[in-house]
Amino acid sequence: MSPPDAAGHHENPGAAPQAKVALGDLLAPVRSRLLLACLLEAIGALAKVVPLIALVELARELLRDPVREERVWAVVAVAAGALLLRLLTSGAALTLTHLADSAFQFDVRRRAARRLGHVPLGWFTDRSSGRVKKALTDDVADLHHLVGHAYLELTTAIVAPSAALVYLLVSDWRLTLLTLLPVLVGVIQYSLMMRGQEEQMERYQRSIAGVSAAAVEFVDGIAVVKTFGQAGHAHTRFTRAAESFVTDFWEWVRGMLRGSTVAELALAPFTTLLAALVAGAAFVQAGWVPPADVLPFLVVGVAVAGPFLELNYAYQHLVSARHAAGNIQRLLSTETLPPAPDAPAIPVDARxxxxxxxxxxxxxxxxxxxxxxxxxxxxxxxxxxxxxxxxxxxxxxxxxxxxxxxxxxxxxxxxxxxxxxxxxxxxxxxxxxxxxxxxxxxxxxxxxxxxxxxxxxxxxxxxxxxxxxxxxxxxxxxxxxxxxxxxxxxxxxxxxxxxxxxxxxxxxxxxxxxxxxxxxxxxxxxxxxxxxxxxxxxxxxxxxxxxxxxxxxxxxxxxxxxxxxxxxxxxxxxxxxxxxxxxxxxxxxxxxxxx
CATH class of the missing domain: 3.40.50.300 (P-loop containing nucleotide triphosphate hydrolases)
Known part of the structure; x- marks a missing residue:
C-alpha cells in the first residue's frame, strides 16, 4: 500500500459514507454509460485471456504426433478473433467513458454555475474563490481518471483473473492452489498492513498541514519578520514543522516497508511463474501430470496475480475520487439566497x-x-x-x-x-x-x-x-x-x-x-x-x-x-x-x- 499523495487524499472513516453518496450522486447522470462501458470492458477482459489459453492449446497441438493442421489454424483464428474483439470492445469502452467524462464535467460545471449564481455575493471571498477553483479544476481532474479510466481498469482487474482462475481450476485444482499460494500470501499481508492505518493517516495529515501553515506564515510574513529582525525565529518554526513531518512520515513508511515489500514480491508475476515451475516440476517428476499439463500454469497463471497490484492502485484512485466528490458536493450544496416571490417588488424611487x-x-x-x-x-x-x-x-x-x-x-x-x-x-x-x-x-x-x-x-x-x-x-x-x-x-x-x-x-x-x-x-x-x-x-x-x-x-x-x-x-x-x-x-x- 502506498501512502496518500501530497494533496492529502485519504479516507476519513466518519466521512466515508457521505463521500460514497456524494460520488454516486455526481455520477448519476452518466451511470448508464459507465455501466455499458464496463460491460464492454468485461467482454474485452475475457477476450484478453483467450489468446493465452489459445497459446497453451496451440503448444499442446504442436506436441502431438501427427500435428492436426486444421486444428492449429482454428486455434490461431480464435486467438486472432479474440485479439480483434479485445481491441474493438476496449476501444468502444474507452470512448464511452471519455464521452461520459465530458458530459460529467459539463454537468458539474453547469450545476456549479447555476448554484453560485444564487449564493450571496459576500460568499465570494478569496477563500471561497480558492475553494471553487479547487473543486472545479483539481477535484474534477481527480474524478476524470476515475470516470475515464479507473472503472475500466477495475473491471479488467476483476474479470480477467477470474476467467483465468476458472480455466486453471478446470485444468488441475491442485496445481492451481500451489501456483496461487504466493498470491494468497500477498493478499493476507496487505490485509494485515491495513490495520491501524487510519490513525497513521491522521497523523500524516496533521503533519503536512503543519508544514503548509508554517510555509505560508514564513513566506507571507518574510518582509515583516526581516524588518523586526525575527527571520531566524520564523525560520526555526518552519524547520521544526518540516522535521516533525519527516519524523512522522518515516515512522509510517518504516512500519509498512517490510510488509509492503513482502506483499509486492508475493504478487509479482515472476513469483507466480516460479511457483508454477516448482509445483509443475514436482508433479511431473512424481508422475501425477504429463509435462503438457503444466503449460496452463506457466502461461495463464501470471494473468491471475498481476491484476492484484492494479486493484490496489485502483482503490487509491477511488479514495481520491471520493474525497474530490465530497468537495464538489459541498460546493454544490452551498447555501443560496432565498428566491424572489412570484410577483417581485418594484422600487418607486431611489430612497x-x-x-x-x-x-x-x-x-x-x-x-x-x-x-x-x-x-x-x-x-x-x-x-x-x-x-x-x-x-x-x-x-x-x-x-x-x-x-x-x-x-x-x-x-x-x-x-x-x-x-x-x-x-x-x-x-x-x-x-x-x-x-x-x-x-x-x-x-x-x-x-x-x-x-x-x-x-x-x-x-x-x-x-x-x-x-x-x-x-x-x-x-x-x-x-x-x-x-x-x-x-x-x-x-x-x-x-x-x-x-x-x-x-x-x-x-x-x-x-x-x-x-x-x-x-x-x-x-x-x-x-x-x-x-x-x-x-x-x-x-x-x-x-x-x-x-x-x-x-x-x-x-x-x-x-x-x-x-x-x-x-x-x-x-x-x-x-x-x-x-x-x-x-x-x-x-x-x-x-x-x-x-
Missing part, C-alpha cells in the same frame, strides 16, 4: 431605508446591531468610524451581499429580498476598493455594466471618468486586453470601475473608499469622476479619510455595529464625540507628516 437591521455572519457574533438609516434620493451619506466598526458590512447588506438576520432594507419601498436579482442590480451600482478587472478588452470591462451599450456610450462614460485619454494611450486603445497590453495602475483601474458605474446609470451607488489605492496623480481625477457620478443619485460612501466627506449631506458614525452619531461635519465636531476624536487624530497625523 433607501434600513429599518432595525441586524446581521451576524454564519457561526459568528452579531456585527450589525439594530441600524436605522434613511438615504434620501439625490443625497450623499458617508459612513465613518473605526476599523472593524461595521461600515463595509452595512454597505454590503445594501448590495445584498448578505441578507439581514433581522429587520429589512428597502429601495423605493421595495424590500431587497422581494426584488428580482436583475431589478436589484439595475438599482444599485458599486465602486469598491478592491477593483477586479476581467481578462478582456478595456471596452468589454466597461461594457459589463450594460451589455448592449454602444461604442459612443462606452467612450462617453470613459471620458466622464477621466480615463479616456489613458485608454487611447494603450497599444490598441479600447481593444487592449487587461493583463496583456493594458497594465493599469490601481487608480486607473478605479476610473475604469467608475466608468462602468456611470454606464450602468443606477439610481443608487455605493462607494467603498474609492480613492484608497490611488496615487496622488490619479486622486484628483478620481474625485472629479466621482463628482460626476454623484449627480442626481443616492450615494452611500464609506470613508476612512474624513476630509473627503466634509461636504456630504449626512455623516453617520458607526461603532461596534451601531450608528452612534449622525449629522453634518460641523454639528458632529460641535458634539465633541467619537467623530471629533477621529477628526482630531487624523488632523494631528496629517500635521505630523507635513512638519
Amino acid at each position: 433607501v431605508r434600513f429599518a432595525g437591521v441586524r446581521f451576524g455572519y454564519s457561526g459568528g457574533a452579531e456585527v450589525i446591531r439594530g441600524v436605522d438609516l434613511d438615504l434620501r434620493p439625490g443625497t450623499v451619506t458617508a459612513l465613518v468610524g473605526p476599523s472593524g466598526a461595521g461600515k463595509s458590512t452595512l454597505a454590503a447588506l445594501l448590495a445584498r451581499f448578505w441578507d439581514p438576520t433581522e429587520g429589512h432594507i428597502t429601495i423605493g419601498g421595495a424590500d431587497l429580498r422581494e426584488m428580482a436579482q436583475l431589478t436589484l442590480y439595475q438599482q444599485v451600482g458599486m465602486v469598491l476598493q478592491d477593483i477586479r478587472l476581467v481578462h478582456d478588452s478595456v471596452r468589454e470591462n466597461i461594457r459589463m455594466a450594460r451589455e448592449g451599450a454602444s461604442e459612443e456610450e462606452v467612450i462617453a462614460a470613459a471620458r466622464a471618468a477621466n480615463i479616456h485619454e489613458r485608454i487611447m494611450a494603450l497599444p490598441r486603445g479600447y481593444d487592449s486586453v487587461h493583463g496583456e497590453d493594458a497594465n493599469l495602475s490601481g487608480g486607473e483601474a478605479q476610473r475604469v470601475a467608475i466608468a462602468r458605474a456611470l454606464l450602468a446609470d443606477t439610481p443608487v451607488v455605493i462607494l467603498d473608499e474609492a480613492t484608497a489605492y490611488a496615487d496622488p496623480d490619479s486622486e484628483t481625477a478620481i474625485q472629479n469622476a466621482l463628482s460626476r457620478l454623484a449627480v442626481g443619485r443616492t450615494l452611500l460612501v464609506i470613508a476612512h479619510r474624513l476630509r473627503a466627506v466634509t461636504d456630504v449631506d449626512q455623516i453617520c458614525v458607526v461603532n461596534d455595529g451601531r450608528i452612534v452619531e449622525r449629522g453634518d461635519h460641523h454639528s458632529l465636531l460641535a458634539r465633541e464625540g467619537l467623530y471629533a476624536e477621529l477628526w482630531g487624530a487624523q488632523e494631528a497625523l496629517a500635521e505630523g507628516r507635513t512638519s
Whole structure:
C-alpha cells in the first residue's frame, strides 16, 4: 500500500459514507454509460485471456504426433478473433467513458454555475474563490481518471483473473492452489498492513498541514519578520514543522516497508511463474501430470496475480475520487439566497431605508446591531468610524451581499429580498476598493455594466471618468486586453470601475473608499469622476479619510455595529464625540507628516 499523495487524499472513516453518496450522486447522470462501458470492458477482459489459453492449446497441438493442421489454424483464428474483439470492445469502452467524462464535467460545471449564481455575493471571498477553483479544476481532474479510466481498469482487474482462475481450476485444482499460494500470501499481508492505518493517516495529515501553515506564515510574513529582525525565529518554526513531518512520515513508511515489500514480491508475476515451475516440476517428476499439463500454469497463471497490484492502485484512485466528490458536493450544496416571490417588488424611487437591521455572519457574533438609516434620493451619506466598526458590512447588506438576520432594507419601498436579482442590480451600482478587472478588452470591462451599450456610450462614460485619454494611450486603445497590453495602475483601474458605474446609470451607488489605492496623480481625477457620478443619485460612501466627506449631506458614525452619531461635519465636531476624536487624530497625523 502506498501512502496518500501530497494533496492529502485519504479516507476519513466518519466521512466515508457521505463521500460514497456524494460520488454516486455526481455520477448519476452518466451511470448508464459507465455501466455499458464496463460491460464492454468485461467482454474485452475475457477476450484478453483467450489468446493465452489459445497459446497453451496451440503448444499442446504442436506436441502431438501427427500435428492436426486444421486444428492449429482454428486455434490461431480464435486467438486472432479474440485479439480483434479485445481491441474493438476496449476501444468502444474507452470512448464511452471519455464521452461520459465530458458530459460529467459539463454537468458539474453547469450545476456549479447555476448554484453560485444564487449564493450571496459576500460568499465570494478569496477563500471561497480558492475553494471553487479547487473543486472545479483539481477535484474534477481527480474524478476524470476515475470516470475515464479507473472503472475500466477495475473491471479488467476483476474479470480477467477470474476467467483465468476458472480455466486453471478446470485444468488441475491442485496445481492451481500451489501456483496461487504466493498470491494468497500477498493478499493476507496487505490485509494485515491495513490495520491501524487510519490513525497513521491522521497523523500524516496533521503533519503536512503543519508544514503548509508554517510555509505560508514564513513566506507571507518574510518582509515583516526581516524588518523586526525575527527571520531566524520564523525560520526555526518552519524547520521544526518540516522535521516533525519527516519524523512522522518515516515512522509510517518504516512500519509498512517490510510488509509492503513482502506483499509486492508475493504478487509479482515472476513469483507466480516460479511457483508454477516448482509445483509443475514436482508433479511431473512424481508422475501425477504429463509435462503438457503444466503449460496452463506457466502461461495463464501470471494473468491471475498481476491484476492484484492494479486493484490496489485502483482503490487509491477511488479514495481520491471520493474525497474530490465530497468537495464538489459541498460546493454544490452551498447555501443560496432565498428566491424572489412570484410577483417581485418594484422600487418607486431611489430612497433607501434600513429599518432595525441586524446581521451576524454564519457561526459568528452579531456585527450589525439594530441600524436605522434613511438615504434620501439625490443625497450623499458617508459612513465613518473605526476599523472593524461595521461600515463595509452595512454597505454590503445594501448590495445584498448578505441578507439581514433581522429587520429589512428597502429601495423605493421595495424590500431587497422581494426584488428580482436583475431589478436589484439595475438599482444599485458599486465602486469598491478592491477593483477586479476581467481578462478582456478595456471596452468589454466597461461594457459589463450594460451589455448592449454602444461604442459612443462606452467612450462617453470613459471620458466622464477621466480615463479616456489613458485608454487611447494603450497599444490598441479600447481593444487592449487587461493583463496583456493594458497594465493599469490601481487608480486607473478605479476610473475604469467608475466608468462602468456611470454606464450602468443606477439610481443608487455605493462607494467603498474609492480613492484608497490611488496615487496622488490619479486622486484628483478620481474625485472629479466621482463628482460626476454623484449627480442626481443616492450615494452611500464609506470613508476612512474624513476630509473627503466634509461636504456630504449626512455623516453617520458607526461603532461596534451601531450608528452612534449622525449629522453634518460641523454639528458632529460641535458634539465633541467619537467623530471629533477621529477628526482630531487624523488632523494631528496629517500635521505630523507635513512638519
